[in-house]
Amino acid sequence: MARRMSLAERYKLMTRLDWEPTYQPREKVFPQATYEGIKVRNWDDWEDPFRMTMDAYWKYQGEKEKKLYAIMDAFAQNNGHLNLTDARYVNALKLFLQGVSPLEYQAHRGFARQARQFPGAGASIACHMQSLDELRHTQTQIHTLSHYNKYFDGFHDFTKWHDRVWYLSVPKSFFDDANTAGPFEFILAVGFAFEFVLTNLLFVPFMSGAAYNGDMSTVTFGFSAQSDESRHMTLGLQAVKFMLEQHEDNVPIVQEWIDKWLWRGYRVLSLVAAMQDYMLPESPMSWKEAWEIYFEENGGALFRDLERYGIKMPWYVDVCTFEKDHLSHQVWGILYNHTAAAAFHTWVPDERKMDWLSAKYPDTFDKYYRPRLEYWRELQEKGERYYCQTLPLICQTCQIPMGFTEKDDPMQVSYRSSVYNGERYHFCSDACKWIFDHEPEKFVHAWLPPQQIFQGNCGGATLEDVLKWYNIQPGDNLDYVGSPDEQRWKQWKGLEDTPAREAAE
């Protein structure tokens, strides 16, 4: 009788099923495998980051799905949205559905491409599984957030908004860049930079924000995604170590990609920073605190570990250190300025939140940001809530409206520019300029919303024309105060001071 296989042998029999092609040359079967300059001596050196065969995969995923959907049903049946701390919180979910869920779908497509293009069987299988996971995340997020669509504005056309609306070109362009890069750059960009190094800076603000504000539905989605995310993290880390160990020529290429993609990811996360500090009525942690723990400490340890390969901490990290005291406030200011054209609300924080911000940002909030918020509050109380009537210059690379400032002059907007083939391009920072200068041919194609509006490609020249083209409807935009969301919330919670109520008293 044959002896029983070990776990390792069993796993190998289930996964190492590839072969050397003979009908076509290898280079034709895997056309994207070498053009980026990454050299692989031996794909057999790839260590599978997680050894899961499909029976285990379906079993664990199936168990999670049953629990998740049961909780979603209970949340809906029990009107769980009424347990939120405040309806302002829901704007964090709008940002999530509009900005993050479509990226899950892009990741699903991207990892499917990886699975096809990577010659190594182990790498291919891991990417197939991540592709499935990301489709699962897309769908579980849409399911979770569909409940909120029944009761709040700002959810109803998230796919069209992701394609067309100005602030969403920030996350969209991040993934368009990754998906049009080669397979090695993609896995470094998404698997390593985003899903390993930066992941906690996306996940923790949203999930702990949900927990602290009574949103058990989103918390449950978070729990059900956690084991998927741990597999993604190990894949990203394995991918970068594999590249670094396969050939010394890969080191400078990987360093450049790390520098590019940590910066691009960091800029996308500035929207999360503003959400974390301003949109959560109960906020467990400031952006500054999150950056210090998840990047400065954890990321610091990681880069010390990578030193043995010759990899260094990105060159611009001093800018991130300066910006941690300013980022969320500057982005909230940009979003506040342009809320007339957004599919979510902004507002001036109340005194309690401002005191929290003072405590979390002792060097900058009271000096540079509270005066502006108080001035805006005065305008609002006079019935003149400030909305910017014009379009901002946005950065060619990260596509965020210019508004980040100089290290030695915190109220001076940073202006950088390059000339390429006789055309001028503008950037918010040295790092965004550096990214452009390395691949100008790519970034001149950027679809920049203000330019597109001026070219007549967005429905017309007026705000009304553009909002129609966006399908942003009355109720989706403008301040939280006076919004239909606020009116409904007050009604449900018995908080309204209606004329009828006052008359009865």
Added chain:
Amino acid sequence: MTVKSIGEYPVLPRDVQENFHGNIFVVVGWDKHMMISSPMAFPLPPDMPFGALVQEVMPAAFAPHPDWAKIDWDKVEWMLDGEPFTPDFDKSLADNGVGHKSVIRFRTPGLDGIAGVGI
């Protein structure tokens, strides 16, 4: 440096002047007035007089700031595309050297924004 590609990579810049229906894309930023969170962009005819930019176009972006009404235009300091610049209000944008994707920055010494800290 250059993008890596398989074969030739098409270079089709999306924002060339020809795409703007006779206008140029002009940016104006007011230094140290961060209540207006970004420099602002405008599609403008190149033969527009500089004075019209200041009197008719810029207020839409900058008049909401409490310092705007106090500006003494004789004392304003200007920069064009990173260099100090003295505009001639009677000449056109083009004749002032303002081109497609030009950035104009202006400073108002003595008017230091809300709370005097550049807001």
